[in-house]
Amino acid sequence: MELLLALTIGVLMASSVYLMLDRNVIRFLFGLILLSNAANLVIFLSGRLTAGAPPLIDEGAYAPTGVVANALPQALVLTAIVIGFGLLAFTLALVYRTYRSLGTVNSDEMRLAEPVSAPRTTPHPDPTAAPGTPPASDPTLDKTDATTTPTGGEARA
Amino acid sequence: MADDYPKVDRVMGGASGWFSIALPAVLFLYFLGLVPQIAETPQVRGIEWVPSLGIGLSVLLDGLSLTFALLITGIGTAVTLYSARYLGQHPDYPRFVAYLMLFMVGMLGLVLAGNLISLFVFWEVTTIASYLLIGFNADSAKSRRSALQALLVTGTGGLILLAGMIVLGTVAGSFELVEILSQGEMLRDHPWYLAILLLFLAGAFTKSAQVPFHFWLPNAMAAPTPVSAYLHSATMVKAGVFLLARMNPALGGTEAWFWMLTLFGGVTAVFASVMSLRQTDIKQVLAYTTLMALGTLTMFIGAGTHYAIMAAMLFLVVHSLYKAALFLMIGIVDHATGTRETGVLGGLAKAMPLTGLAAALAAVSMAGIPPMVGFIGKEFMYKAGLGLGGFGAIWVTVMIFAASVMMFVVAGIVAWKPFRGELRQTPHAAHEGPWPMLAGPLVLGALSLIFGLFPGILAHYFVGPATHAVFGEVREVHLYLWGGINMALVLSLLTFLAGWLMYRRHEAIRDRLTRIEEGSRVNFDAGWDRVLDGLKALAAWQTRLIQTGNLQTYMAVIFASFTILVGATFLLRGGMGSGINYQADGIHPIQWTVLALIAMGAILATITSSRMTAVAALGVVGIGVALIFIMFSAPDVAITQLLVEVLVVVLVALVMLRLPHLPVRSASGFRAGHAAIAAAFGILSTLVMIAVLQTPFDRRLTDFFEIASWPEAHGRNIVNVILVDFRATDTFGEIVVVVIAAVGAYALLRGAPGARPTPEDEEPAQVAAADKGEKV
Numbered sequence: 001m002e003l004l005l006a007l008t009i010g011v012l013m014a015s016s017v018y019l020m021l022d023r024n025v026i027r028f029l030f031g032l033i034l035l036s037n038a039a040n041l042v043i044f045l046s047g048r049l050t051a052g053a054p055p056l057i058d059e060g061a062y063a064p065t066g067v068v069a070n071a072l073p074q075a076l077v078l079t080a081i082v083i084g085f086g087l088l089a090f091t092l093a094l095v096y097r098t099y100r101s102l103g104t105v106n107s108d109e110m111r112l113a114e115p116v117s118a119p120r121t122t123p124h125p126d127p128t129a130a131p132g133t134p135p136a137s138d139p140t141l142d143k144t145d146a147t148t149t150p151t152g153g154e155a156r157a
Numbered sequence: 158m159a160d161d162y163p164k165v166d167r168v169m170g171g172a173s174g175w176f177s178i179a180l181p182a183v184l185f186l187y188f189l190g191l192v193p194q195i196a197e198t199p200q201v202r203g204i205e206w207v208p209s210l211g212i213g214l215s216v217l218l219d220g221l222s223l224t225f226a227l228l229i230t231g232i233g234t235a236v237t238l239y240s241a242r243y244l245g246q247h248p249d250y251p252r253f254v255a256y257l258m259l260f261m262v263g264m265l266g267l268v269l270a271g272n273l274i275s276l277f278v279f280w281e282v283t284t285i286a287s288y289l290l291i292g293f294n295a296d297s298a299k300s301r302r303s304a305l306q307a308l309l310v311t312g313t314g315g316l317i318l319l320a321g322m323i324v325l326g327t328v329a330g331s332f333e334l335v336e337i338l339s340q341g342e343m344l345r346d347h348p349w350y351l352a353i354l355l356l357f358l359a360g361a362f363t364k365s366a367q368v369p370f371h372f373w374l375p376n377a378m379a380a381p382t383p384v385s386a387y388l389h390s391a392t393m394v395k396a397g398v399f400l401l402a403r404m405n406p407a408l409g410g411t412e413a414w415f416w417m418l419t420l421f422g423g424v425t426a427v428f429a430s431v432m433s434l435r436q437t438d439i440k441q442v443l444a445y446t447t448l449m450a451l452g453t454l455t456m457f458i459g460a461g462t463h464y465a466i467m468a469a470m471l472f473l474v475v476h477s478l479y480k481a482a483l484f485l486m487i488g489i490v491d492h493a494t495g496t497r498e499t500g501v502l503g504g505l506a507k508a509m510p511l512t513g514l515a516a517a518l519a520a521v522s523m524a525g526i527p528p529m530v531g532f533i534g535k536e537f538m539y540k541a542g543l544g545l546g547g548f549g550a551i552w553v554t555v556m557i558f559a560a561s562v563m564m565f566v567v568a569g570i571v572a573w574k575p576f577r578g579e580l581r582q583t584p585h586a587a588h589e590g591p592w593p594m595l596a597g598p599l600v601l602g603a604l605s606l607i608f609g610l611f612p613g614i615l616a617h618y619f620v621g622p623a624t625h626a627v628f629g630e631v632r633e634v635h636l637y638l639w640g641g642i643n644m645a646l647v648l649s650l651l652t653f654l655a656g657w658l659m660y661r662r663h664e665a666i667r668d669r670l671t672r673i674e675e676g677s678r679v680n681f682d683a684g685w686d687r688v689l690d691g692l693k694a695l696a697a698w699q700t701r702l703i704q705t706g707n708l709q710t711y712m713a714v715i716f717a718s719f720t721i722l723v724g725a726t727f728l729l730r731g732g733m734g735s736g737i738n739y740q741a742d743g744i745h746p747i748q749w750t751v752l753a754l755i756a757m758g759a760i761l762a763t764i765t766s767s768r769m770t771a772v773a774a775l776g777v778v779g780i781g782v783a784l785i786f787i788m789f790s791a792p793d794v795a796i797t798q799l800l801v802e803v804l805v806v807v808l809v810a811l812v813m814l815r816l817p818h819l820p821v822r823s824a825s826g827f828r829a830g831h832a833a834i835a836a837a838f839g840i841l842s843t844l845v846m847i848a849v850l851q852t853p854f855d856r857r858l859t860d861f862f863e864i865a866s867w868p869e870a871h872g873r874n875i876v877n878v879i880l881v882d883f884r885a886t887d888t889f890g891e892i893v894v895v896v897i898a899a900v901g902a903y904a905l906l907r908g909a910p911g912a913r914p915t916p917e918d919e920e921p922a923q924v925a926a927a928d929k930g931e932k933v
Contacts, residue, residue, distance in 0.1 A: 001744050005785070006846035008752045012778070014839025015759035017716050021831040023709045026816060030762050033775050033805060037782050042842070044786070044794075046849050047859075054790040055875040057867050064875070069790030070859050071875035077786075077794050078880060079891050085801045086898035089808065093902035096812050105817060107708035 012038035036084035047073030170245035173254040181233035188226045196622045215271030220622020225268035232391045235597025240383040242593040260286035273322045273332040291380040303376040310373045318360025338406045365397025365451045368425045372681035375444040386484030390447045391477040398454040406629035418459020423556035425452030430563035435670040439497045450476040464541040470623040475534040482519035482601035495584030504580035508587035513576045518602025520572030524565045530609040539645035565656025612636035755781035768813045776806040
């Protein structure tokens with residue numbers, strides 16, 4: 001079972017990495033969810049698997065009677081699940097907000113902080129797609145109000 | 158030039174002016190009082206600074222450092238007195254004084270330092286002060302460029318020097334100069350000797366502007382004239398020479414030392430002399446003759462005989478006296494007439510007699526005419542050069558002869574031509590300078606004469622002890638004006654003859670040099686610009702390469718690095734262990750099913766181009782993971798996982814509705830490179846996991862929690878006890894993280910400029926709140 005679970009972890013990891021390498025931030029988000037699950041399984045499996053014996057102390061006893069499951073990784077995984085959820089909620093809000101402001105979920109087009117100095121690829125036909133590109137460097141972006149209208153996202157939503 | 162600023166009414170620069178004059182004057186008197194004592198025995202004093210690193214603020218007082226200290230404070234007094242009048246009404250004069258005092262302290266620290274590291278710190282202080290002073294007229298782009306150029310050239314040299322000092326300190330086992338200087342023989346035979354030497358020379362040659370690093374010094378003349386006189390002639394640029402002299406007992410005396418120093422020094426001296434003839438701006442003429450002096454000093458320190466060291470120390474003093482006086486003199490002329498062009502100036506002797514006197518005293522010393530001390534300096538340089546053996550004697554003598562001839566010519570250009578003949582028309586009517594500006598050049602000029610007439614004082618108190626410090630052993634130093642008829646005197650006479658002939662034709666020579674320079678393609682200054690442009694292009698290139706601003710690239714680099722580093726460690730450390738012992742029996746069909754569901758869910762989420770399919774697939778994975786927790790005795794974890802998973806699916810689905818559809822798979826396509834990284838990452842995870850499972854299991858922590866849970870924390874659910882009792886602080890930290898995430902998400906969704914809050918907008922914020930509630 002341990003070996004099979006290790007293989008499953010490998011599949012989860014590979015899928016999550018492939019998703020996180022996508023330029024679409026929604027897929028990136030999916031990858032993040034998978035990565036979180038995979039990491040939790042890694043912690044859990046490292047503490048070994050014990051079937052049918054939860055780490056509880058019987059009434060009247062001072063310590064568990066017989067072998068029970070490893071409590072330590074369970075505590076760690078509990079924490080990790082919650083933190084992973086916090087991270088996910090924040091990332092979700094960030095993706096949503098980015099889409100509202102920039103009108104794109106393509107990370108290539110999110111160039112507001114680090115504009116591409118020379119136009120290297122044809123930007124998205126929608127002017128709101130690449131508001132970070134200086135208007136002077138790109139003849140298709142002569143409408144400078146592109147940077148101030150976040151309505152592009154809403155229009156498509 | 159010095160007059161086009163709004164004037165502030167200050168007498169002698171006000172309080173800052175008087176302070177700036179008093180400080181060097183007091184220090185000068187203090188150092189002067191030490192002279193008789195130090196002439197007999199050098200001293201080391203000091204306090205500890207960073208004892209754990211062997212760095213002390215020790216002070217090494219010997220003939221060399223004291224001579225330098227007297228030059229720094231003495232010329233410093235003349236310069237500050239001069240600047241109080243020259244710049245005292247400048248609105249930024251207090252800033253100027255601050256820089257100048259910073260420089261003076263740095264320079265004094267440099268020459269007095271008894272520890273290599275503290276020497277380096279002061280070395281850098283002078284570099285920075287020089288940068289600030291050259292760029293004093295910060296409105297001028299030329300000033301800023303020159304300042305930056307000086308900073309970059311000398312700063313780079315400084316860093317190389319630091320490397321050399323660290324290597325030297327490591328080899329010698331100490332950063333204290335006294336201990337390093339006493340280990341000369343060991344150091345010269347050490348295999349790292351050449352490396353140390355080259356690193357030190359890089360530092361010294363950039364600071365003292367030896368060819369090919371000379372170009373920053375003439376540009377540094379963008380600084381106000383007193384700064385040029387002080388930093389870029391009399392003191393700072395000699396720091397490199399000082400370093401060479403200081404290190405001579407430790408590093409000197411080898412073939413490499415001799416040839417590196419005499420070749421670079423000789424080339425610099427002659428190249429600079431020729432270039433100085435080419436200039437028409439008298440300040441530029443003087444700047445190039447400073448280069449000549451620095452080259453000469455380097456050459457003689459390299460020659461290394463007792464006579465050569467003595468000649469170097471003598472010329473050091475001689476040059477500082479006459480060059481500072483000449484710079485200050487040309488400042489007065491500039492101030493009074495509004496120009497420094499040699500073609501325009503003439504006949505100033507009648508209008509400015511005292512300035513003319515100072516110029517004459519300094520220039521006669523520069524030309525090496527008796528009875529000035531400059532004559533003695535030149536005689537001893539010839540003697541030292543002739544005293545060397547073999548090719549070295551010819552090289553040094555020829556170089557010094559060429560340089561001396563041209564110094565004679567330059568002396569005529571800067572101090573004879575502007576003052577003789579009829580008074581010419583200048584931008585301002587020429588008039589005599591005020592006394593604070595005249596005092597310095599006159600005193601310095603007079604000293605050139607006094608030391609020439611009474612060389613015994615110089616020999617006993619300054620040149621002798623300094624030579625002793627540099628040469629490493631005590632020998633009699635005897636200076637004299639008249640040494641009888643010998644080869645040096647013949648050379649001197651030849652120098653005068655050749656110099657006089659050249660002076661008569663110097664304008665024609667200049668024209669020819671100008672034509673040669675214009676036709677030449679070697680231009681160090683332009684080369685510097687090309688180096689800088691190349692550096693910027695390199696920086697831009699590597700920024701584009703590394704910081705693409707592209708999330709995809711960053712992620713690929715991170716995952717690939719992780720895979721390569723962990724994979725390499727795994728292979729090198731034998732992570733594969735004893736192989737895999739696999740038992741497939743005993744696995745319940747339900748377990749097979751759950752694992753298969755997880756794997757298929759993950760793959761489906763990866764390949765689908767439907768958002769909702771992906772969300773559902775992720776839900777399958779999450780529930781599958783929860784089932785694993787249930788099967789393997791983790792009910793608490795399973796419950797949390799189920800709750801969170803449901804929440805995640807709902808939230809993601811809700812937000813998805815407001816985000817665009819995923820692009821059709823063909824749009825982004827199958828990314829083979831990324832798939833390779835992902836596959837490698839996944840395989841490595843599995844392998845590492847298997848390796849972990851094969852290591853012996855350490856249950857110590859778990860045992861502790863099992864035994865302590867009830868007696869110490871009165872809890873029967875061990876997982877809960879760990880979370881809320883033993884590791885309660887961690888749980889608190891976790892809650893803080895969740896709160897920060899909630900606040901961040903809320904701020905993102907509500908504070909959006911331009912994003913109109915709609916009822917749907919608030920849902921993700923509730924998400925975060927719900928998340929908090931779930932945990933509590």
